[in-house]
Each structure stands twice: as structure tokens, then as C-alpha cells.
Amino acid sequence: MSEASDKQAKSQRGDPGFLKRTWAMVVKEFVQMRRDRMTFATMIFIPILQLVLFGYAINTDPKHLPTAVLTRDDGPLTRAVLTAMKNSDYFEFVAQVRDPAEIDRMLASGEVQFAVEVPASFERDIRRGDRPSLLVIADATDPVATGTAISAVQGLVDTALKRELRGPDDSIEARAPPFKLTLQRRNPEGLTQYNIVPGLLGVVLTMTMMMFTALAVTREIERGTMESLLAMPIKPVEIMIGKIAPFVLVGFVQMAIIISAAHFMFGVPILGSVPLLIALTTLFAAANLAVGYTFSTIAENQLQAVQLTFFFFLPNILLSGFMFPFRGMPHWAQWIGEVLPLTHFMRIVRGIMLKGNGFAEMRIDVLALALFLVVAMGLALLRFRRTLD
Amino acid sequence: MKEIAIDVHGLTKSFGSRVVVRDLSLKVPKGEIYGFLGPNGSGKTTTLRMLCGLLTPDAGDGTCLGYDILTQQEEIKRHVGYMTQRFSLYADLSIRENLEFVARVYGVANPRRAAKAAIDRLGLSGRAEQLAGELSGGWKQRLALGACILPNPKLLLLDEPTAGVDPKARREFWDEIHGLAADGITVLVSTHYMDEAERCHELAYIAFGELLAKGTAAQVVGQSGLSTWIVSGPNLHGLAIELRNRDGIDMVAPFGAELHVSGRDSRALDAAVEAAKKEDGSHRWTRGEPSLEDVFILLMDSVKDNFAA
Secondary structure, three states: OOOHHHHHHHHHOOHHHHHHHHHHHHHHHHHHHOOHHHHHHHHHHHHHHHHHHHHHHHOOOOOOOOEEHHHOOOOHHHHHHHHHHHHHHOEEEEEEOHHHHHHHHHHHHHHOEEEEEEEOOOOHHHOOOOOEEEEEEEEEEEEHHHHHHHHHHHHHHHHHHHHOOOOOOHHHOOOOOOEEEEEEEEEEOOOOEEEEEEEHHHHHHHHHHHHHHHHHHHHHHHHHHHHHHHHHHHHOOHHHHHHHHHHHHHHHHHHHHHHHHHHHOEEEOOOOHHHHHHHHHHHHHHHHHHHHHHHHHHHHOOHHHHHHHHHHHHHHHHHHOOOOOOOOHHHHHHHHHHHHHHHHHHHHHHHHHOOOOOOOOHHHHHHHHHHHHHHHHHHHHHHHOOOOO | OOOOOEEEEEEEEOOEEEEEEEEEEEEEEEOOEEEEEOEEEEEEEEHHHOOOOOOOEEEEEEHHHHHHHOOHHHHHHHHHHEEOOOOOOOOOEEEHHHHHHHHOOOOOHHHHHHHHHHHHHHHOOOOOEEEHOOOHHHHHHHHHHHHHOOOOOOEEEOOOOOOOHHHHHHHHHHHHHHHHHHHOOOOEEOOHHHHHHHOOOOEEEEOOEHHHEEEOOHHHHHOOEHHHEEEEEOHHHHHHHHOOOOOOEEEEEEEEOEEEEOOHHHHHHHHHHHHHHHHHOOOOEEEOOOOOOHHHHHHHHHHHHHHOO
């Protein structure tokens, strides 16, 4: 018995057929992928659709944001400031209120996204050089929508006042800015707009990659083709690699679509190295494919496989830092997040694109992804049923 | 002494508490077409799967082509062609792509050329690019057999290969199998059809997981100890109902315009027939030969009784 298994192990190690059989599997999977129009369409359309949907939300230059105004001062300076804001097209004054409580209510209900409060002696204080405070409150739960408008306010008001204060009050202008802009963000933890598009790369890859391989084994079982596949001299590891490899290429295509859209359509910078980004995204795609393949060996049919992927997908989206700031979550949630591949990829992709990180800063996350890949593949091989028992 | 292709002893397999195959031993000589018969759910498919390494037997051992079925499944898979009962090639691959896949997995030297040759041999040259799923039942079977023999196996395990295939296609299929056997390939084929059983060199009959009879068709009939009378005349249906209740008559089966009346004990059967003749002289009685089907149905009934008891 032990002698026989010894012999088997030996023949497996130096097996020249390994590549041939794996290649057979890869070719087969490619043809099937190409022929399954629905799947093929999903591969391309999911990233595009998500980008369009999210892209709408992350319109980096949103205009006509509903704004409430509370003025306790009615002088020409106040009017000049408000007119300038209005002319910028960023703000649309939809309500004139008298009570600060009213502002709170309207912000909370989402009726307005901004509120501007001009203090009682705004004009007089400016002319005296007292630097009064102009309060702008932003609903930053949608930071993407309010981001640019906020950054525009200071400039807008400055210019308006400069124009107005020309002449006798030149001296005041010279000490500009003559007022304090007090910015209140509701939801100070808010993400910046750039966080979303790179994150989207991770989300799309998680969803599509996992789904494709999750169906890989169960589909063969359901269609009855597993029976003859198992009767052939092909090994579980060859089947696994043969099924995962073609989808790495699909991940490549999705990556190309999303990164170019992020860069060219939404102006997300890529500060770090593009080859590094591609290499690590490929690693991430492979890790997800391996997870999907593992699910495929656990589930008994395609429906179960899909359910399993959703079960895994949700915490990935919620706890990875894609939706909520990672450090703002309770500790237990952070712990769960740490074992999800998307969490590490979020750090990698945001690190490379937005912070210009290199490999050294991210080696722990890279290691985590690699570990994930190896563990998932090992588990899949353990779970893979070589017989129909 | 002839070379033995399959030699297994005491194969037993259960799923849960249900014993599907019980203590089955089989010896199939090389180059022979060995028929594997039995009703649905009798354990034929399970046995074939144990032989090609798809299932692990709970008990028993043996060899296939000299390789141990418990430890050398890899070698067995390399040299055995297994044709599943249900079409199990890829419906969304074309005929050519399916065959090329098989050729590559088995490490055939030039997969494209091997697939092309198989397509020509199957007479499918014009349809190489057609999807396998779009083929009719008969062509699917031919393709499946073609895929099985492409890597030049030494043993074929065919699980009801002609179920649902028209008579002409069946005939061609069997001609092909005889051709393969003539080339030295051993074929173990399971079937429901009696005419196919008679085309086999040797038979094994299995019901409820137990091997009930084996040998050539003539041997199986001879071993059964069954005697048969053939009756013709008016109102055979009424006569059949009446005869079934008589002692000594185990089986009455209509065959066209005749009834086959059989019994295990020839003396008791003759007595019963004499009595029936006396009561109603309008029928013509002649001695006949029991058919394989008679023998198998009788075998099946006898085991069912054992199981009920």
C-alpha cells in the first residue's frame, strides 16, 4: 500500500503530462466561456454598469446643490457673497430660513445639501477688520457630492468680497481674507471621492471572479460532465488551475476597463507604479477565483454556490473599508475585515493610486492576499471529490 | 488459458444503509464482449464505476487490466474508456472541440490530428463544428463512443450505450463494438435489450445487487432449468389469467399471437398443462425453448421473493 502510494507520488512529481492536461482544461474553459454569451456579457457589462452607476454618484463636479440660507445681515456685502455662490452654479438657494433648527432639520432630511449662515454683523465686522465668521454647513454623508463645492467656497467668497471692497476699503482687502470661513461637515469621517473608484475595482473583481469559479465545478456536476471528467486521467490540481487561469484574463480585461475609466473619465490619479498595480490586482483576482472555486467544491449545486458567494460578498463590501471608513468600525468588525481579501486590496489599490505607495509599504497586505490564495487553493483540493462516492 | 481483463472478487458497495452491490465477483477474458444485464437499479452502473475508479468499493478487491482497482486508479483511467449512461461530453463544445479535449487530456501526441481522424471514422466530417448538444440521440452515442476509443483504451466500459437509440443506429453501434473486440479490446457493456444480450460472448445477470447467473446465452438458459410450452388459439388473454393461478406454472407471457407458459419444475408444469388441455381443447400446445427474457424475468421474480421474505 505505502509502496504503491509512494510510486504514485513519484509519478505525479515528474509528470510531463501536467502541462498538457492543464492546457486541455484551459482551452476547453475558454471555448465554453466564449460560447456562453450571457456570462461573457456579464464579464464586460458588470464593470461598465457599476462604473456608470457609481460614476453618476461620483460626478466630481456636481452642480446646483440645494442650499438653505440664513442671513442675519442684509448689507451689500452679504448680497455679493450670496450672488457669487449662486453664480458659481454649485449652489442653488432653495430656502430662506430664520431658525438654525430649521437648517438642521432640512440637512437631516436631505432637503438641502448645504446651508449658509451669515452672522448678524457680517458687513460691519468686515469693514472694521474683525474677520467675522461665515458658516457653511455641508452634508458630507455624501462626500463625493459636496467635495468640490466645499473646496470652491473659499475662493468664491474671496473674489466676491475683493470686488465689493475695492475703493475706500482697499486697506481691508489687502489684509485678505477679511472673514473666517467656518466649515462644518456633518459626517467628518467622510470618504473622499477618489476612494470610491479604486474601491470599485476591488468590488467588481470580488463579485465577478468569485461568481464565475463558484459555478465551475457545480456546473460540471449538474450537467453530468463531471462523471466522464473524473474517469479521465486528469488530476484535481490540473482541473483547478485549468478552470482558474482563463478567468484571470477576464479579470485583466475588467481591470483595464475600470482603471482607464477611473483615470480618464473620473480623473482619479495614479500616483504609484502601474505595473505594480496590475501585478497585485492579478494576485487579488486569483485569490478571489480560488475562493469561488472552493465554494464550488462545497456547494452541491449552482444555486448553493451562488448563495455562498453572496454570503461572502456582503461582509467584503461592508467591512473592507469600501463603504465605511475601516478605522471607524468597532474592533470586532475590523478583525473580521482583516481576514477578507477585499480589505487588503482596498489598502493596496488606494495606496498605489492615491498615495503612490510602493511594494515595501504594502508587503503585509500582499502577503495576506498570497496567503489567502494558497489557503483557498489548498482547501479546494482537499474538498475536491475525486470519486463519485 | 485466456488472458483476463477484469478479475474482481467480492465487490460490495452501499450508499447509506442500502446495499447496492453485494459480494460481486466477475472474470472477463481479454477481447471478449461481456454483457451486463439486470433491471433498473440493480447495481450495474455502480459496478462499472467501481471498475474504473469512480467509486471506491466498501469491500472486495481485484484488478482491471492487471492494475489494482483500489490503488492504481490513475493507470486504470489511462487505459480504460468509460462511456456514461447519460451523455457526458460538453454540450456547449463542438464535436471537434470535445474530441480535441479528450485527446489532450489523455496526452495523445497530436490532438488535432487525432480528433480529425476520429471525426472521419465516425462519419461526422461535415459536422465537426456542430455543437455536441445539438446532435440527435444516436449521433450523441456515436460521438461518445468515438471519444471513448480515441485514446486507444484496452478496455471499454459501456453503460447502457444504446438506450433510446433507433434500431438501425443500434445495429451499427454493435457492429462497431464487434469490430473493436476483434482488434483485441475487451468490452463490458450493460444493457436492457435481450437481442443485445444475445450478441455478447458472455453474460452476467445482476438484480438487486447480486449476481444471479453468468455464462453464454445458451448456458444461462440451460442453467435456469426452465421448461416452456407455447400456446396459440382463441382468447389467449383469458387463458393467461386462468393459467397463472395453476400450480406448476411460474410464468405466463404473451408473445404476439402466442403465450409462453413456463415453469421451473418440468414435471409439475407438464401436469398443469395436461389439466388445462383437458378443460379447454380449443388451444394448440407445443413444446418450446425458453427465451433469455423468460429466464431473466423468472430470476428477477425469485430474488424479489427472497427480498420480501
